[in-house]
Amino acid sequence: MKHAYLILVHNDFEILGQLIRAIDDERNDIYIHFDRKVAHCPDCRTLHAGLMVLTERIDVRWGDVSVVRAEYALFDAAYRHGGYRYYHLLSGVDMPLKSQDYIHRFFEDNDGKEFIGYYQGDITTEINRKVRRWHLFPESFKKTGSMTAVGKQVLRAGFIRLQQMTGFHRNKTIDFRKGTQWVSLTADCIGYLLQYKDEAERIYSHTFCADEIFVQTLCWNSSFREHIYDTEDEGHGCLRMIGWKDNRIKEWTEKDFETLMGSEALFARKFTSRHIGVVGQILNEIAR
Structure with missing residues (x-):
């Protein structure tokens, strides 16, 4: 069962290099989208995994629908190649917390499940502001x-x-949902999302932070809802460990190593070259 890793990158290439090293496995192919604003892309190489760097690059702007476009570019490139059972969307500052043997075995044991995080709080006001x-x-x-x-x-x-x-509202008939944009999806689900690529562009043009909404919404309002791994816990649902501090995404450090490795999550973000030590610790642990 082959997997596709889809990586959105805009900075901190040292972490990207370590991420590629961690997922460089013959059972994987890696697809990378570099933000068009990156002037000099690093030379990315693998020993075992296939590697494709997308040549048509999107100018990704935070909060804008361009983030959705970049995700769709990765979905489309990998889906056209075909042959993958699971597709993992990561950022370039993510790291796996488990070995590739563990990750592949986990998805074999849970084959057919969709790993999508759903936020559990009241989102009415936020949805009205962001996409209506x-x-x-x-x-x-x-x-x-x-x-x-x-x-x-x-x-x-x-x-x-x-x-x-x-009292103006747009997109009034859509039952929107939200959560983290980082997901692990089956080939069938990716194919379904691609069917709605043009519609997603229309719905989410001139909205705010649609990347945290479009996958959750499309899957919730489809038969894939029955296959979502966990709809009650956002982090467990997507198997990502994402920390927050002062309303900002936490940068993991060496002090967090035990917490990270004790988690059930398969992936975590975010890591930075300022705290590269914890990345080395993780690589050593999952290589055992």
Whole structure:
């Protein structure tokens, strides 16, 4: 049973190199999308796994539908190649917490399950704000400082306020769900998502953070809902360990090693070259 690892990359290539090393196995193929803003892509090589670096690169902007486009580019490239039972979407600053033998055995034992994390809190207000309103200048959500950026922020906020005052909602008939964007899916599920590629572009254009919504929504409103591994626990559902600190994603350090290795999760994020030591510890542990 062959697996495809789909990796979104925009920085910290030292961690990417260690990730590739960790999943370099003849049972895997690796697909990498480098953000178009990356001026010089690193020379990525494998000894055992197949490796494809996507040549058509998307300018990925945080919060924008371009993140969804990049994910679809990876889904499409791997699905066209074919021959994979599972597809794992990772970032370039993720690491596996288990050996490839363990991971492949786990998916054989749970064959047919979809590993998608679903957020458990009340999402009504968040969904209304993110995907039921029109957002101006979505490619500039993170830009700050300049007069142009400030002007766009003012116009965007004003337009959202106008929609709230008038009671305007778009996408009113869709039962949206949300969770982490990092998933492990069967070939059948990837094929299903690809059928809705154009519709996803239409629905999520000029929305905010659709990458945390589109997979969860499509699968929830389909027969794949019956095959989701765990709909009650977001982290367990996707088998990812993602820490948070002060409302930001936590950077794992050497102090977290025991916590990471004691987890049932198969993957974790995020890691940085500032704390490369914990990555070495993980590699040594899973190589035993």
